[in-house]
Every structure is written in C-alpha cells, then in structure tokens.
Amino acid sequence: MFSRSSARRRWGRWSLVTGAVAALVVGTIGFGHTAQAATVFGDDFEDGNTSDWSKSGGTWTVVADGSQTVRQTNAGSENARLFAGTTSWTAYTVQARVKPLSLGSGGHAGLLARASGSTTFYRLALLPGNQVQLQAVKGSTVTVLGGVSRTVAVGSWYALAIEVNGSTVRATVDGAQIAQATSEVSGSGRIGLQTAYATAAFDDVSVTTSGTTPPTANPTTTPNNPPTPTPTTTAPPPTTTWPTPTGNAPVNNGTIQVTGTFDGGMRRYCCIGDGGQGESQDPVFTLAAGATIQNVILGAPAGDGIHCEGNCTIRNVWWEDVGEDAATFRGGSTYNVIGGGARAASDKVFQHNGSGTVHITGFYAENIGKLYRGCGNCSTSYERHVVMDNVTVRNADAIAGINTNWGDTARFTRITIYGDATVCQKYRGVSSGNEPVLIGEGADGVNCIYTSSDITYR
Structure with a gap:
C-alpha cells in the first residue's frame, strides 16, 4: 500500500502526508470533503518499537516481514489490543495493512476507530469463513453495521480503513467500500489494532483528518478510557486518627x-x-x-x-x-x-x-x-x-x-x-x-x- 522511506517518523512528521495517502483519504474514502487531508499520526514500525502505543492483552513484538511490522502471536488471547492517540479524536480516517496469520473459530483480526473505552469502539474485522464486517462494539454487545463476503486468506495482506465523521461510519478494504452506516455508539476516541483467538501482523498505520474536526496533533498514550473523570469535591489529606464518637x-x-x-x-x-x-x-x-x-x-x-x-x-x-x-x-x-x-x-x-x-x-x-x-x-x-x-x-x-x-x-x-x-x-x-x-x-x-x-x- 505504501512505499518505504527511512525518513518517515511518527506524529505528523511522516513524509507521505501528501500524494497517495491524501488522495486515498479525500478521494476514495472521503464523504466528498474538499479540505486538504493532513496526517496526524503514522507508524511503520521501522524504529523497531511500539513506544507510542499502549498494550492490553496478547503478545506484541516488532518483527521483520519484508519490512518491520508489529505482530500479535498469542493465538489463545481472547482480546489482544494496541491503542494509540487520544479519546478526544473525533472526525478522522484510520488505515493500516493487516495480515491474518491464523484465525481460530470465533476469532478475528481488525482495525479500531473511536475507541472511547477498552471495549467501546468501531471495528473493521477480518473473520473466518471469508467474511469482513464493520462492527459497533460496546462491552459484550457487537452490532454489525455492514459487511461483505470476500476472500480472507491467512498470510495475505489487506488494506483496511475506517472513516468516522459525526454519526457516519464508513469502511473500505483494499480501497473498495464494504459498509457505510449511521451509529451513535462512540463519538470520539483512539485508534487500535486487535485480534481475538487469532494471530496477525500490522503495518503502515496512519490517521488523517479531512479538516472537518482535526484530531489533537500531539496525542499521548495515557490515560485512555474513558476521558478522565475528576472528583466533584476534594478533601484535605486523610487523617489516620480514628474519631471519638459523640454518642x-x-x-x-x-x-x-x-x-x-x-x-x-x-x-x-x-x-x-x-x-x-x-x-x-x-x-x-x-x-x-x-x-x-x-x-x-x-x-x-x-x-x-x-x-x-x-x-x-x-x-x-x-x-x-x-x-x-x-x-x-x-x-x-x-x-x-x-x-x-x-x-x-x-x-x-x-x-x-x-x-x-x-x-x-x-x-x-x-x-x-x-x-x-x-x-x-x-x-x-x-x-x-x-x-x-x-x-x-x-x-x-x-x-x-x-x-x-x-x-x-x-x-x-x-x-x-x-x-x-x-x-x-x-x-x-x-x-x-x-x-x-x-x-x-x-x-x-x-x-x-x-x-x-x-x-x-x-
């Protein structure tokens, strides 16, 4: 999907901000926006680490696969995730190359958008039985927003993309739209990579904004989900002396x-x-x-x-x-x-x-x-x-x-x-x-x- 460049770095310093990426986001994936696309996050894992990601479950390592990729290798993990970005991100497109290495029964490998919590997000999932689905996930409830039957072959790369804009969610695989729907499950959130009872490789992750509601340019990986609640009232430092009853x-x-x-x-x-x-x-x-x-x-x-x-x-x-x-x-x-x-x-x-x-x-x-x-x-x-x-x-x-x-x-x-x-x-x-x-x-x-x-x- 992308050509390689050793000059590429994270957080908006990626050399492929323009050209093919911008054309893909505005043209192929976009909803008719005319604003110039801007890349605010990119990771091709060529630096050999996942320092800008936070892990939840699974076994994640950066390995060579023609180029450097990040790979989840625990086939028994029921919920392995990497998250990046901030929960304040709203209107954007996230895309990545995904290669399933094994797909167990009931498993999947996929891309996440608007992860407002560790179990609340939109997911574009590659599934066993040659199925691809765009899903809205909230806790244990998974709602299928759309999908197609198409070849999902272990060992093959697929270019996945999710665009979220207001209540509209749209997904493509290899540049072809597979679903578009309206959903209110999550209005903002981070991006993520995920497997369940599967192993997979991921590469060339990017987040672009079409200018509607730009994400924060300098996200942090913590804290995560949900947006930090703050106490409505505070107290002085706790006393360690037990009170004497008045009666x-x-x-x-x-x-x-x-x-x-x-x-x-x-x-x-x-x-x-x-x-x-x-x-x-x-x-x-x-x-x-x-x-x-x-x-x-x-x-x-x-x-x-x-x-x-x-x-x-x-x-x-x-x-x-x-x-x-x-x-x-x-x-x-x-x-x-x-x-x-x-x-x-x-x-x-x-x-x-x-x-x-x-x-x-x-x-x-x-x-x-x-x-x-x-x-x-x-x-x-x-x-x-x-x-x-x-x-x-x-x-x-x-x-x-x-x-x-x-x-x-x-x-x-x-x-x-x-x-x-x-x-x-x-x-x-x-x-x-x-x-x-x-x-x-x-x-x-x-x-x-x-x-x-x-x-x-x-």
Whole structure:
C-alpha cells in the first residue's frame, strides 16, 4: 500500500502526508470533503518499537516481514489490543495493512476507530469463513453495521480503513467500500489494532483528518478510557486518627432509609448483622438516589454498611469494623466518597455492583483486603470506573480490583501505601455463580492507569 522511506517518523512528521495517502483519504474514502487531508499520526514500525502505543492483552513484538511490522502471536488471547492517540479524536480516517496469520473459530483480526473505552469502539474485522464486517462494539454487545463476503486468506495482506465523521461510519478494504452506516455508539476516541483467538501482523498505520474536526496533533498514550473523570469535591489529606464518637445511636428498627442529607453528628450507629462475611446481610443505611450521608461512625457489627441505590455522596463516614462490605454502589452513574476511613475488612471495603464511576478522595483504610472491587460475577455486567486521589492505605492486599474484559478502569493519584499492597489487580469478569479469574496486575495505560510518581510506599 505504501512505499518505504527511512525518513518517515511518527506524529505528523511522516513524509507521505501528501500524494497517495491524501488522495486515498479525500478521494476514495472521503464523504466528498474538499479540505486538504493532513496526517496526524503514522507508524511503520521501522524504529523497531511500539513506544507510542499502549498494550492490553496478547503478545506484541516488532518483527521483520519484508519490512518491520508489529505482530500479535498469542493465538489463545481472547482480546489482544494496541491503542494509540487520544479519546478526544473525533472526525478522522484510520488505515493500516493487516495480515491474518491464523484465525481460530470465533476469532478475528481488525482495525479500531473511536475507541472511547477498552471495549467501546468501531471495528473493521477480518473473520473466518471469508467474511469482513464493520462492527459497533460496546462491552459484550457487537452490532454489525455492514459487511461483505470476500476472500480472507491467512498470510495475505489487506488494506483496511475506517472513516468516522459525526454519526457516519464508513469502511473500505483494499480501497473498495464494504459498509457505510449511521451509529451513535462512540463519538470520539483512539485508534487500535486487535485480534481475538487469532494471530496477525500490522503495518503502515496512519490517521488523517479531512479538516472537518482535526484530531489533537500531539496525542499521548495515557490515560485512555474513558476521558478522565475528576472528583466533584476534594478533601484535605486523610487523617489516620480514628474519631471519638459523640454518642451512640442504636439501630433498633432495621435499616435507616436516607433521602436528602443525613448528618449523624459523629454518633456511632450500631448494630446489624453478625460482623462476618456472610452474603445478603442488611445494610445500616440505604441511600436513595441523590442522597448524602455525613459525619457518621458505623460500629460493629455493621452488616452490609451503606447501600447507594443511585448517585450518592458519603462524606466523613468511618467504619470501625467492616462487616460484609463498607458500602455498595448499586445504581446511578456517579458516587463520591469524601474523607472518612475504614478498618478490619477481611475482603473489600467498597463494592461496585452498578454502572458508573466511584470517586474516592481523602480516605484512609487499614487492615483490609481491597479498598475497591468492581463486581466480577454480578447478574448484570457493566463497564465500571474508579478514580482515587489523596488516599492512604495501611496493611492491605490490593488497592483496587477491576474487570478488564468489561472495560473497567482504575485511576490513581497521590496514593500512599504502608506495606506492599498491589495497586491494581486485573480480573476476567464472569457470569453470576462463577468466580472471576485474576489475569494480571500493574499499570498498563489502558485499564490500570497511574505512574510511579502517583504512588508513595512507606
């Protein structure tokens, strides 16, 4: 598809900005735009590395195949991806040469556009059985926007291209259109290369804009998905001194239902449950959508702590001895934990069962399993996110556990760890009744997002 030039570099310094590439984008692939195409990203892998890409799954290496190419060689990987660019990219064309090396049953090799999350994007996929499809992917839901039956031969190169402009998505293979559709699955996002139960080689990747809504000229590979959520409220550095109750408030009539704002005046509320890890214990408090609970101490036993049935705020709440869980986020889209602390959680402190983003700031925890866990086997699966800032943890196994196959993300800044806790554990979420599988840990720029400067060990 491209001629070779040793002068080609990344990020808009590619020597093939004009000529064949521009003509292909504006003429063959375009929707009638008259603006001059501009190449804002290009990688031919001739420098021998993938430093401008972030990896999620699979085994990726740069190898010679007539020229330097990047190759994914783990045929058993169910979701191997490389991402580049930023989530702010909107109207553009991404193109690449793709050569499937093996295609297992149910597998594919393909090109991604507008990846707003690790599992939300448009995909042009080469499939077994001589099929090519343009797909809209959101979590586990794959919608076929169009496709054709044509030869897909292992060991042959194919020139794939996806153009996204507003709600219009168009795909070509070897310069011939195979699909055009309207979709609202993703309005912006990065580019990507992907295989599933397949191996493949990729080369000559470029991103061009026709001048409608130019992508950022200097993208970064992290953070990734989705656009970085920020806490709606911040807290001072967490205190590690447990508060003294101003009095006791026995819970005599079962769970306390909260609407609006509940201020406990730093009284100790107790007791529900047996203090163990038994499932289905009642919570001490249930917060209706939009409710706030503040200045509360939960004594032991505290049952299943606090349930948020919708968006909620938990401010300056302290758990003296976490029972089943300190708090469970069940519905809504935005939850804020501001200040406070928890101790003696043999499993986890915060359980995220619903969708949306949990923000945790100014919080202290000690003698716990995990501070946060996105449910890995609930009856309904969601893409979940957690953002932690200004958090101190002592004697923990892990700070967060997420499910990468559902697109979960965990972002960390200003985290202080006393001990050797793992910052981010990655699981493969499963259906209800099964146990999630731990598949990795550590920063990857895609799901677990932090740098060494974000974490302080003491």
